[in-house]
Structure formats: C-alpha cells, structure tokens
Amino acid sequence: MMTLIVVLGVILVLTILYMIFRISNLVSVAKGKKEGEVDSSNSINAMLFLLFAIFGFTGFFWYSYANFDKYTLPIASEHGAWTDTLFWITMGVTVVAFTIISIIKFVFIYQYQYKEGRKATFYPDNHYLELAWTIIPAIVLAVLIFTGLRAWNDITSPASEDAEVIEVIAQQFAWTARYPGKDKVLGEYHYQKIDAINEFGLVLTDNNTYDDFKSLELHIPKGKEVLLKIRAKDVLHSVFLPHFRVKMDAVPGMPTQFKFTATKTTKEMRDELGNPDFNYELACTEICGKGHFSMKMPVVVDTPEDFEKWKMEQEAWLKQNPDYLKNVPASLRESAMIKAGIPVDNDAFVQATQTAVGSN
C-alpha cells in the first residue's frame, strides 16, 4: 500500500513538472516571447532569494540556540577550554561576517532585479574599496592566527618531566593501553616481537618491561598531566578523545604523542550532566577498515588517589603471562620476577629455569 502511494506520488510530481514544462513552452510560443526578454519569473526568483535568506537565517539561529547543549560536548581538559574559546571566538567573527555579507548579497539580489528601462551602473573598480576589504580580513585573520598559534604551540610543547606516561596501542579494531608500572618507565618494544600473547611486542631483555601492565580501559588521573604515547601495529588509526579535545593519529613505524590534563573525573561529569550512565570514550577517527566505526575504548578519569589505587591493583603483564619468563635472560630473571610481582616459587619460573638449563 505504502509503495503504491509513493509510486503514485512520484508519478503525480513528474506529471506536474512535465505540465509546467509544456505550458511554459506553449505560453512563450503564444506570446511570441523573444529571447533574453525578461518575464515575471524574474521577480519571483528575486523574491524567492529573499525568502530563502529569511527562512535560512531564522532556521540557522533558532536551531543553533535551541539545540546548543545537544551539539556542544562538555569540556573535560585544560587545553580544551582554551581551544573551545578560540572556536567560539572564530564562530563569533565568522557568523557576524557571514550574516552581514549574506544580507547585503540577498538585498542586492532583490533590490537590483531587472527593471524595464533601467540601466546598470558602470562601476568597474574602486581601489580604496578593494584595499579596504583586503586589509580588514587580513587584520582579523592575523589576530585569529596569532591566538591560534599560541594555543597550538602550548598544546604541542614537550610534556613535563613528571607527566603520567601511558601508551595507547591501536590495531584493527581495538585499543589497548600499556602503563609503565612502578618504575614509571615504559619498557622497550619491537614490532617483530609481537605475537598473539605478547601483543605489545615487549623486548624482554629490557629491565623496564617487567612491571609494565596492560589495560583495556584507559584510566587517567584528574588534574595531572598525562602524556599519551601512541602507536599502531597495522594501519593508520587515530586517537580521538572528544571530551578532552584530543586527537592524534596512530602511525605504524612512527610513535606519536599528545599531552593533556583532565579536569573532571567520570563521576563529576556524571553529576554535571545528570546522567549516571555517562562514560568517556576513545574513538578511532582515521579510516582503518571494516570495524573502524566500532573501534572504541572506555575511558575512566579517576581522582589522583583512586588512580594510584587502581594502578596498584593491576598485575604486570609478565605476571599474567609467566610463560614468557623463558625469554628473559637468566641473569635478569630473578629481578624480573620481583619487578613483575611473581612469587619466586612459581611453577613457570621453575620450568623456565629448567628449559634454560636443559637447552644449555
């Protein structure tokens, strides 16, 4: 039934269009209308432009005002407040310019529509006018450029020494995070060490790897600078933390980074929004294949205390995968176990030692 109505509607519209077409043809023949002669459609078109401008601007301002909370994301980072301010300053400047130019344009279109017998004004140039509208935009842009540059330089400047370093690793189609553990230093990795279990590609000859731990949730502390170290295993991905105004591509073969400071814990944001189910999210914004649209990582912002507590509760990757102790050089094995928090009487350790002895 619905299909029938749609089909009939389409046929009706087509018929109407064809009738308009035929009638306009016949009328112009009957009137003996000459080419280039202007008829009543001209003023209709002029009027339509004016109506378009009125409805368009009304719609634009009304929607922008009424749905402000819907299309603006709350800010949860220090630099985010700054870039959003720049965004809204630019918005102010451009909307004013846009509105003025548009109004002038549509008024001219309406006012100077064809009138029989009037002659257009021959006005080929005016250097002062042209100079004015070259220089004014240039000055306005210079201001925008310099405020933008300051923000950009600040955002991309090196992170402080005591920043919380967290590594985010992208792969089709999941994110994992690696934390440096108690020594606060991320251990070495190499892509050829990657396998199904050693998904970070940890180089187990490096002392710093032993206490590194893995997390499928990105936990970050509030009020402390975080330095995200970003890398990708397979193709390009991009770390996007919309509430923190953070975005940086993950590039295979070229580690990237982004530093920021969160300003609101998950709980604070839930209270602010009145939404107890709210969660921060990390999304992928660089096309990476079939599952691009579902490549999500949950993000939790804790108070610094909760964050430290959470870190203490995590088990080192090596502890979770004691089989890999056999890849640790014998000389480092004991300190590795201590760093990773593995009890020294562990079976895997015994086996690893035995294999090591056996292979000798």
Place this chain on the structure above:
Amino acid sequence: MATTHTHTNIDVHHHDDHEHEHHEGNFWTTYIFSQDHKVIAKQFLITGMFWALFGGLLSVIFRLQLGFPDMSLEWLRPMLGGWITPEGKLDPEFYLALVTMHGTIMVFFVLTAGLSGTFSNFLIPLQIGARDMASGFMNMLSYWFFFLSSVVMMSSFFLETGPAGGGWTVYPPLSALPQAIQGSGLGMTLWLVAMALFIVSTLLGGINYITTVINMRTRGMSFTRMPLTIWAFFFTAIIGLLSFPVLFAAALLLIFDRSFGTSFFLSDIYIGGEALTNVGGSPILFQHLFWFLGHPEVYIVLLPALGITSEIIATNSRKPIFGYKAMIGSMLFIAILSFIVWAHHMFVTGMNPFLGSIFMLLTLIIAVPSAVKIFNYVTTLWKGNIRFTSAMLFSIGLVSFFLTGGITGIFLGNSAIDIQLHDTYFVVAHFHLVMGSASFFGMLAGIYHWFPKMFGRMMNEKLGYIHFWLSFVGVYMVFFPMHYIGIAGFPRRYYSFTNFETFSGFTDLNTLVSIAAVFTLTAQLIFLFNFFYSIFRGKLASANPWKSTTLEWTTPRLPGHGNWPGEIPAVYRWPYDYSKPGAKDDYIPQTVPYSETPESNLPHENEMIKLETSGGHGAIVVEGEKH
C-alpha cells in the same frame, strides 16, 4: 548586431574558409575520434554527467545506511548481491568502498575532467579567438585516456573483492595491504591504474590549454583583455601541470610497495598474525605527496567554477565584473598559495608541530584573496539590472556556497581548533559546500549558459528554475546540518554510530540529511530531462542569446569546425563593457573598435583609437596571419 562589426575588415582572405570546409569527416572522425575542441568538450561533458549521476547514486546508498540504519536494504540485492549482508544490511566494507569511490569519482572524474575538460576545451578557443586547440590530436588523446581511465575505474565495481575502500585519499598502509581491507586487493590496483591514466589525460589537456592561451589569442586579445573564465582555466591548467605529476609519483611508489616489496610507505607492521619485513618507510611521506596534489586539486576544481561564475554574473547583472584586475590577482595568489598549504590536512597526523604552525599561517592567508572574490561578486550585483537566468541562479548559488563553506575553513585552518574538528562531519560539511557543491553549481551554471552555443538550442528556463531551487535548498539541507553533527564530534566514514554513547544523538538530523540527499539527487533528473530534450527539441537559439560581449557569441548559432566561417575577429576592448554610459545598447562586444563608439569611450580609450587605426584605413592592422 555584434557580428556585423567584425566584418568591417574588407580584405578578408578566404583561404581560411576552404581549409575547414574539408574537415567534413565520417561519423567516427566527427563524433568519436574527433579533434574538434567543441566535440571533445561535449564528450567530456556527457562522460562527466554520467559519473556525476553514478557518484551521486553511491552517496545516496550510503546515506540510506546512515539516515535509516534499521531499514532493510534487501531490495538492493539484485544490484549489489553479496554486498548486502544476510540480514539485509549494507556490508561495512562495501560502505567504505562506496565512500571511497564517491569521493574519487566526484573529485576527479566529475569536477576535474567533467568541469575543466568541458569548459576549458569548449571556451578557450572560442573566447580567445582561435580555430581550435594548439594540438587537436593531444586533445583527443586527453579525452580517450580519460575514457580508458573511466572504464578501468568502473570495472573495479565488478570485482568480487570490490572497488578500493581505503578512502579517496588512499592512505597506506591500509591501501597497501590486501589483508587489511578487501578493497586493497585488485580494486586498489585498478584504482591506481585508473588514476595513472587519468593523470596522463589531465596533463595532455593541461599542456594544450596553457599553450593555446599563450600562443593562439587573436589579434588584440592581450592578457588583460581575456575573460576571467580564460584566466581561471589558465591558472587551473598550470596548477594541474605542476601538481598532478606528484600524485603520479605517489601512486607509482604505492604500486611498488604493493607489488614489488619496497618500503616507501610501510614500516613496522604486524598484521594478520604476522610481522611484515618492511622497515624504514613512512606513511606520512605518502600523505605529504598526496596532499601536494590534493590541496591544489581543490583549486583545480574550484577556479574554473569561479571563472564561469564571474562571466555569468557580469553578463546577467549587465555590469562589468567589479575589480577585474583584483579578480585576476586573487586567482593568481590563490594559485600560488595552493601549493604551500597542503599540510593543513595533516595537523594531527604526527607531523612535526612546528610545521603545523607554518602551514596554519599560510593556510589562513588564503582567506584574504577568497574574501576579495566574494566582495567583488557582491559588488558586481550592486546597482546592476539583474536577469535571473538559470545560469545566473546557479552562479548566485555558487557564491552562497563559497561563502558558507569558505568561512568554516577559518576554523579548520587553525591547527588548535582543528584538533577537535579534524576528520569529523564538520570537515565533510566544509568541503562539500566550498568545493563540491560550489564547483558543481559552477558546472551547472556553465552548462545552462553555454548550452545555446554548444547545441544551438535553448534549455527550458522554467525547468531550470525548478532545478535550481530544489538543488539549492536541497544542498543546504544536506550539508548545513552536518556542521552541528561535526561540532558534536561525529567522526566521518563511520558505518554506524550505535557503538558510541558520545555519538548516539542526532538520528533526526542524520535522517533529514539522507532524505535531503535523495531529494537533491532526484531533482537532478529534471536537469537531465531538460538537457537531453533541449538538445533535440529545444527552442532554436540566436547567435548571442544573453547579449554577451565575449568572442564565442560572435560565432554562428552552431559554430562548425574552425569556429568562425570567415576571418577570426579581432579584439579591441576588455570583455566587460556592459551598461557603459553613453552606449546605445547595454553591452559592447569585444570586437567593436573604440573608433566606432565615440559616444561611450572613456578618455584613455579615445587614446586607443590611434593604435587601432595606425596601420592605415579600416579597423584592423594586419590580417591573414592566423590560421
């Protein structure tokens, strides 16, 4: 009448005439392997229109997925087969292929070949007063390389693994590794081959356009008397000539990486349970090479549309274009700047942030010449006597899109603001308005305006109005809401938004956008009907239906091979003498010497009369040297 003035020259040499009378060929040489620039232009136009429709159709399919995620697309199965999942949904990988091919087709096949190919070919010889392009044969090759490229690109839709699916920017490693996405198999190979052929076509065309403009202008057609269309085509061809070879290099290196085991763009990759041996390459290098073409490409697409618009707005406002020299200057400035802003596409790719600062500075400078152009268009309307022909409506539409889409560039060019907006729908809204829709409207304006010269008949104006209003409102309904979706952070190229809480809103706007997209595409059928109907049944046009000043309107209703039946007319004045005070008509064609219009000459123009006549009596100094 305009044409009578050209025959003030009495001693016309007639050897020009018989030269082109002998060009009557058979069907194949006249319509298929033609070397006539007008036929080649029409070939580009028809092929471009086919691709526009096809590219539009692709976008409607993926808009159905985005706007109506619950809709069953089972009815597309007869056409798409296995690309519809058993649940009746679009396959996510095919969704990406659709997005990729929509971009590739629209940017390259429609707005580069369809726009430049049509109008540079058609208008350059006609507006500068030449019999044809510098090399008719190269011109023909240019079309047939494009055709070949089209065939290769189209054939990738018939592969089991589908066409390329890594985005129109084909960033490696995704585009280099078939194990990463199906489209990077044979589909990507065909994409690269098609693009290589396409670049050959563009270069053959571009060399021709440049040579023709420089060498083959008629007597009196100095550079400062060229219509802005020609200036625009000229700059476009130069930009293309300098930037397309870089894409060719990038494509070639990508082919090596894909097929011969090199590592230009690949390094440290672990995929499908296996660590690849490639080391030392850089995916960022590809992005630099790609955008070194990619950004100028934006202006390759846009400048011809701006040129066409300048011409149409001046003609239909019955006023000279305001600031002719400023218009040329701003185009030149834009053309130069277009080469040194490419990395603003790469602010957050991990490129050195210092480079980001430099490119942000250079990028925002582009806003200045762009603003000058907008102001000049608006001032051209001021105190005009505006006729709203279909072409004029589309030109005004272009100015509107150029403004709306252009100012959002000020956000995106600012690297600090771009952090949040990069790769969101805000970018999609921006470039679809400023480059996609604006250029597309420029192309439509050009078709409506020059149709009488192309086919000797008029298109139906009423249908043109309806086509315009539906398209104009439609395009805004499609792209304006995307700004809000983008500010809210929605990433582009997402198959669905259900996986994220943050992006769970705006189903209403997404549905609206999709409905508007279907609606806008449907409105184009009115145009197609009007176009094809008018070719055969349209009202016969006169030689100069718009009362325009430029040279193409001094040709007969349907110019034959060689364009002018007699001597090529000479040019005595700039192309924008509309509504000159004192003049009898509200336009003076370029072929009218100042000596014939003492009533309207400006003081410095009276000086020019001496130059016109210094060679003796009559209006023309030398003749018969041009063939």
